[in-house]
Amino acid sequence: MNFNEAIRDQWRQQKHVCIGLDPFPEYLPNGITDLFEFNKAIIDATADLACCYKPQFAHYAALGKEHKLKETIHYIKKHYPSVPVILDSKRGDIGSTATMYAKEAFEQYAADAVTVNPYMGSDTVLPFSEFKDKGVIVLCRTSNPSASEFQNQSIEGEPLYIHVARKAQQDWNSNNNISLVVGATAPQEMKHIRSAAPKLPFLIPGIGAQGGDLKSTLINGRFSDGDGVMINSSRGIIYASKEKDFADAARRETEQLQLAINQNI
Amino acid sequence: MNFNEAIRDQWRQQKHVCIGLDPFPEYLPNGITDLFEFNKAIIDATADLACCYKPQFAHYAALGKEHKLKETIHYIKKHYPSVPVILDSKRGDIGSTATMYAKEAFEQYAADAVTVNPYMGSDTVLPFSEFKDKGVIVLCRTSNPSASEFQNQSIEGEPLYIHVARKAQQDWNSNNNISLVVGATAPQEMKHIRSAAPKLPFLIPGIGAQGGDLKSTLINGRFSDGDGVMINSSRGIIYASKEKDFADAARRETEQLQLAINQNI
Structure with a gap:
């Protein structure tokens, strides 16, 4: 079962929340210091x-705490193997170097999928997608304010993100292991991408x-027969409380988000 | 003195060769195992x-040898502080996450400059360029075969790379610390980028x-009054010999490349 199939399995159980594990030391709950x-x-x-789960690489690398990232992923794989x-890490390089980044993500960190930047073209994506069991999640239309600067520029009548x-759908997905990053901040773009x-x-x-x-994200982003989306929340879940109850608070936020998704999907 | 000024100092001494430190274990000289x-x-x-010098991140990360990368950079900073x-690592993320990648490169690894992918827009570049002493080298027109897939697409009559x-020249360079990655495999593109x-x-x-x-790289890529280029060579220098003389062979190759550059710059 590859990453995309594993995600479908999760969807069948009405699980659509991707929890971002992006710990900032200054936001950690009182009394907690270890990532x-x-x-x-x-x-x-x-x-x-x-x-x-989606740990963000820089949050660990900026502190020289890559080992805490490894420890986190290994913990999930050991105790909750059904959760991808x-x-x-938004890697983007070519040929043999892309293969090395794939090994970093899939072998050194034991991740099931990795985010990849497409600016350099197919050379960047295919060495990752050759790892058939793994997922390759390509930046398409990102959620940040300046995303539109290049991604929305029109090429032959259609924006770059299209x-x-x-290309992702037609040329890169022969192993059925490609996904796209599409930000909720651009609902019309999302609708457009879903049709492409x-x-x-x-x-x-x-x-x-x-x-x-x-609501508009789910309407625009889901497959025609439902599902199709991993809705990420990072700070809204992991920093729901700064007190001793932070883990319970994270669970409550996850439940509420999942409930809101299920009402609209 | 920031990175760009340090590079200008090197140019004044007729130094234009960027040596890529990209060790593949299988290509190491006989008897050498430690990166x-x-x-x-x-x-x-x-x-x-x-x-x-330009160490490529994935070559170390794929093997879990990031400490060898750190050791290498610290060695250069300690013994040859005038060589940037x-x-x-072609990082590309936004806002506070981009700042964390900047800290990874500039604080954890003590690098003087880092390569950055512009697909996500200004959000991606400016958090790096705020480190005024450091260099930010933005992917513009890369050298790989599929680079043209997106980078050469025409937007309002001009390719994406332009x-x-x-944007790099006009909007991102207020700290005078931006450079561009421009591949030697696309000489017409290079000429076009030099004029922009x-x-x-x-x-x-x-x-x-x-x-x-x-020769065409130097004609198309140099500043109007000369200099302006860091010519990278990795394998051609570091794997010039597989025998005991590999370091001497690397020196000879560097000298020859520098001589060929000086005849044309």
């Missing part, structure tokens, strides 16, 4: 609800703090 | 000739094994 201990508490409280892990989406790539899962950041609306 | 020992021998043999180090180059960004240094991969021509 792994923090992550472990969040994971133990949410693993039966989560569609997937996406390493959000060219990326079409009807069968690719979307990893969707931007709900909540960034201003994305959940 | 740092290999790099150290190459560095000691070439530091008086090199414009800069570019961490080639929009990136113009007359004052930004180019980091140029693609000479040698990838087929880029040195």
Whole structure:
């Protein structure tokens, strides 16, 4: 079972929430200093609800704490093997170097999927997708304010993000292991991308703090027969409380988001 | 003195060769197994000739040898502080996450510059360029075969890479610390980019094994008054010999490349 199939299995159990494990030391609950201990508490409280986990690489690398990232992923794989892990590292390089980044993500960190930047073209994506059991999640239309600067520029009458989406669907998905990053902050773009790539899962950041609306996201982003989306929430879940009850609070936020998704999907 | 000024100092000494420190275990000289020992021998043999060094992140991360990368950069900073180090990791993320990647490169690894992918827009670049002493080297027109898939697409009559180059020159360079990656495999594109960004240094991969021509690269890529280029060579220098003389061979190759550059710049 590859990553995309594993996600479908999660969807069948009405799990659509991707929990971003992005610990900032200054936001950790009172009394917690260890990134792994923090992550472990969040994971133990949410693993039966989560569609997937998505640790963001820079949060660990900036502190020289890559070993805490490894420890976190290994913990999930050991205790909750049905919950896939996406390493959000937005790698982008070519040929043999891309293969080395794939080995970093899939072998060194034991992740099930990795985010990839398409600017350099097919050379960047195919060495990752050759790892058939693993998922490759290509940046398409991101959720940040300046995403439109290049991604929305029109090429032969269609924006760059549509060219990326079409290439992903038609040329890169022969192993059925491609997904797209599509931000909730751009609902019309999301609708457009869903029609260009009807069968690719979307990893969707931007709900909540960034201003994305959940209902329009689900209408625009889901497959024609439902599902199709991994809705990411990071700070809204992991920093729901700064007190001792932070793991319970994270569970409550996850439940509420999942409930809101199920009412609209 | 920031990275771009340090590079100009190197140019004034007729140093234009960027040595890529990309060790593949299977290509190491006979009897050498340690990545740092290999790099150290190459560095000691070439530091008086090199414009800069450019270790490629994935070559270390794929093996879980990030500590060898750190050791290499710290060695250069300690023994050859006038030779800048570019961490080639092609990072690309936004806002506070981009700042964390900047800390990874500049604080954890002590690099002087880092390569950055512009697909997500200004959000991706500005958090790096706020580190005023450091260099930010933005992917513009890369040297790989599929680079043209998106980078050469025409937007309002000009290719995407020109929009990136113009934004880099006009909007991102207020701290005078931006450079561009421009591949030697696309000489017409390079000429076009030099006219759009007359004052930004180019980091140029693609000479040698990838087929880029040195003479046309220098004609198209240099500043109007000369200099302006860091010509990268990795395998051509570091694997010049598989025998005991590998460091001497690396020095000879560096000298020859520098001589060929000086005849044309």
